[in-house]
Amino acid sequence: MLRIAASGDWTIAHLSAADGELRSLTAGPVKAGRAVIDFSGIARFDTSSAAVLERTARLLEEKGLRVEFEGVSEPQRRLLDKIDTYGTPDTSKAPPAPFYIELVERIGVTTREIGEEARGMLGFIGTVVSAIGRTAANPRRFRLVPFVHHMEKSGFDALPLVCLLTFLIGAVVAQQGAVQLRQFGAEVFTVNLIAIIFLREVGLLLTAIIVAGRSGSAFTAEIGSMKMREEIDAMRALGLDPMEMLVIPRVAALTVTLPLLTFIADLMGLLGGGVVVFFMLDMSPGVYMSRVQEAVDFWTIAVGLIKAPFMAAVIALVGCRAGLSVTGSAESVGAMTTRSVVRSIFLVIILDALFAMFFTAVGI
Amino acid sequence: MAQKGEPIIEVEGLMTRFGDHVIHEDLDLTVNRGEVIGIVGGSGTGKSVLLRTILGLKKPDAGRIRVFGIDLAELPEEERRLHERRWGVLFQDGALFSALTIAENIQVPYREHLHLSQELMDELAAIKIAMVGLRPTAASLYPSELSGGMRKRAGLARALALDPEILFLDEPTAGLDPIGAAAFDDLINELKEALGLTVFLVTHDLDTLHATCDRIAVLAEKHVILVGTIDDMLRSDHPWIHEYFHGPRARAALAGK
Structure with missing residues (x-):
């Protein structure tokens, strides 16, 4: 049985180390069976910690473990349920394109922009000239x-x-x-x-x-x-x-x-x-x-x-x-x-x- | 953990002025932990100024302000910053940093105050984005690509980044359509329930007052003239309060309850 006993202040200010440990735990091999996350030692608790513990539980479950939360207080339970409703946050980003594609893309985009800008400028000059024409026809304006x-x-x-x-x-x-x-x-x-x-x-x-x-x-x-x-x-x-x-x-x-x-x-x-x-x-x-x-x-x-x-x-x-x-x-x-x-x-x-x-x- | 119901913001004998123009005089207000307090008042009565003064963005000309039981103005810079992390602020139009994406905006306090891995920051930003009811795709957008209502939600997500104890909201529903405004009211209630927040809410919106506030403080004649529940407001015979809570719009908002 795997037992994770959380204690002390579980707030974002102290989360970094715990997150690292939990990440390496869930990344490595674990024995199948039961896992317990014990909340009874937690003094302060916040959404960020709830998110990290929820994620840990989810990853362990994906590895075939049965995960139980122990000693969860009422406010902690509410927070965990709330975080659970959001599901797995999708933080994956599109991989960046290789540099030669990006280079060609930038050249293309810039060329098109220059063309559009030239057209736009020509159009603007036309508008101004026609406005000047109107003003010339009626100088009082x-x-x-x-x-x-x-x-x-x-x-x-x-x-x-x-x-x-x-x-x-x-x-x-x-x-x-x-x-x-x-x-x-x-x-x-x-x-x-x-x-x-x-x-x-x-x-x-x-x-x-x-x-x-x-x-x-x-x-x-x-x-x-x-x-x-x-x-x-x-x-x-x-x-x-x-x-x-x-x-x-x-x-x-x-x-x-x-x-x-x-x-x-x-x-x-x-x-x-x-x-x-x-x-x-x-x-x-x-x-x-x-x-x-x-x-x-x-x-x-x-x-x-x-x-x-x-x-x-x-x-x-x-x-x-x-x-x-x-x-x-x-x-x-x-x-x-x-x-x-x-x-x-x-x-x-x-x-x-x-x-x-x-x-x-x-x-x- | 501090007890629910104890005072978390105490304002005593506050005076603020711009030049000769006195905004507040002898203003007292106490906000208790865990409650949603709505600040109402006519235009120009200094609702936003009061909020800015409590935040320390404007110096009071007289009087004391204690937040978390501490007079922040007397603390040295370093310690004050530590306490300032314990509150979150949503400014009127979100006040998002325009050069950063929504996710980066939310991560600004993480980056500045804590040492977290990028992986964890991305995860937490995604949670906050989900929490305020934005689509996950909003994470990589810039503020200029969002509508006003979405910007407010994103601003709220940033305000919630460090799990604040107090949330200051400056006219959160102004400029939103009625559906968006109602959704925002629900969101405030939901977050207050889940996170145990104290909410300091400056608003004009009668529906929001009805939907979210435990107590209401009325600013008029340069100080708080009445603090109490909606029922207290309805019973008051002060002309401005009467006008405000018995006007045609107020009746419509009440009827909707």
């Missing part, structure tokens, strides 16, 4: 107040940051350029380097990335939390168009402000470069300015500024769409905000590369 509000928030308020960063980058580019070009005795061309690199590429790229991080994320978070609180649904139910109320003002505001910010960023970059050139190369501001004038023509500035509204539209559209794709939970807002920033910076750089190819093709 354009929301002027949010438009100005977003110009201030994403444009004017970004000025200090944009100015400081572009000034510093301008200075760094000039300093590095001067050090390298000095080896050829061509340090005067530092001015050309700064002027062309900033006006064509860096001024805009830097500004676009700052704005994507500052305003793109803000758009997603604002619209996303409205979506989460069902405010977007409320708008629709009240017969208001969220495109008209939320998306168009933001897209329009950014499209107007990003070129302006870029222009200021260009100036600050030139200023930063000028300061370095003044101290490192002893070039007077007057000479610096006339050399800048020689280095650039109308198209150098135009190439930078033409790209700005397109990038602004991309940032705003990506931001707004990510916000509108938020689903119920709060972490979804966070995930979408991250995704919106990553995606808009990615697209800004892709767009820049496409423009570079285009401008090379047309010869500017």
Whole structure:
């Protein structure tokens, strides 16, 4: 006969050791016959212990033993009966797929997601364009107040940051350029380097990335939390168009402000470069300015500024769409905000590369 | 084992306030071991604040709160944590950790406070899931994949993880459909019977009060104005209590008994 005498506190805090012993008991070979589990020594008892003892009894019964409980008090009996009604808990988990299958699956899932996302984005652009069409047909429906509000928030308020960063980058580019070009005795061309690199590429790229991080994320978070609180649904139910109320003002505001910010960023970059050139190369501001004038023509500035509204539209559209794709939970807002920033910076750089190819093709 | 009927929560002369806004003043309340006490009161009378204050989530501005006969606020952090494991809390929307599955949510207290094998934790989580009436498949789901009623049940399973002596429920049936709410009432009764729980229940739901509570405490005018059974409530002539327990909804709930 097998006799299991339980004593002391049978609560979850002390269960670990007992569980191990009982497990090894039921896993090993046992002699057939009678088994008794003696409860009389138990001081405190809880559901977890009841579950463990019930399981032990069940496993012993499966091995052909007759199991009896002895000395069970009334509350313990109630608990055991309760646990018994739940039967064997199924804790088995599906075995993980082999890694190569998982790899293929992930590639497949991601590819499909990219395809769906591209379709969704295209659809969203279509919706926005048609909303812009409606607004253009009836200009009084354009929301002027949010438009100005977003110009201030994403444009004017970004000025200090944009100015400081572009000034510093301008200075760094000039300093590095001067050090390298000095080896050829061509340090005067530092001015050309700064002027062309900033006006064509860096001024805009830097500004676009700052704005994507500052305003793109803000758009997603604002619209996303409205979506989460069902405010977007409320708008629709009240017969208001969220495109008209939320998306168009933001897209329009950014499209107007990003070129302006870029222009200021260009100036600050030139200023930063000028300061370095003044101290490192002893070039007077007057000479610096006339050399800048020689280095650039109308198209150098135009190439930078033409790209700005397109990038602004991309940032705003990506931001707004990510916000509108938020689903119920709060972490979804966070995930979408991250995704919106990553995606808009990615697209800004892709767009820049496409423009570079285009401008090379047309010869500017 | 402590005796049934002895005081398990004692609140004496409690005052809480937010800034100048006094929520409770001179509030006394005793909850006895093994009973289900319902806390009722109009919106803004501080029912949830009282619950949070007893849990130590808000500091009382005056007065004493003893749980298990001990003033927890006076204990050092370590010892207080030990006692806090002796109660379970179900917050209004379950307050499940959204990054974890239901089974992992239930296992959080095991993982933090005890050293159990994963096998045993899975088994215990499955038992708790069955106990609150969820399907076994719910174990591997995330909270966002569950309905409101299921989230509450899962929250209750987590609250029960360490076999608490006291169960705090904050509006457990709010937002549930009548069938779900009735099932939840049954569940509370069943668990109280099987586990010998003391239940501290904040609710608006008259049906729940009728179905589960041994005693009811009415919060109004910044303190507990009456503690007693449903019959005591029905006999009271305090205008708010009368209105509450004799209103059209109350009559319907009583008629259903």
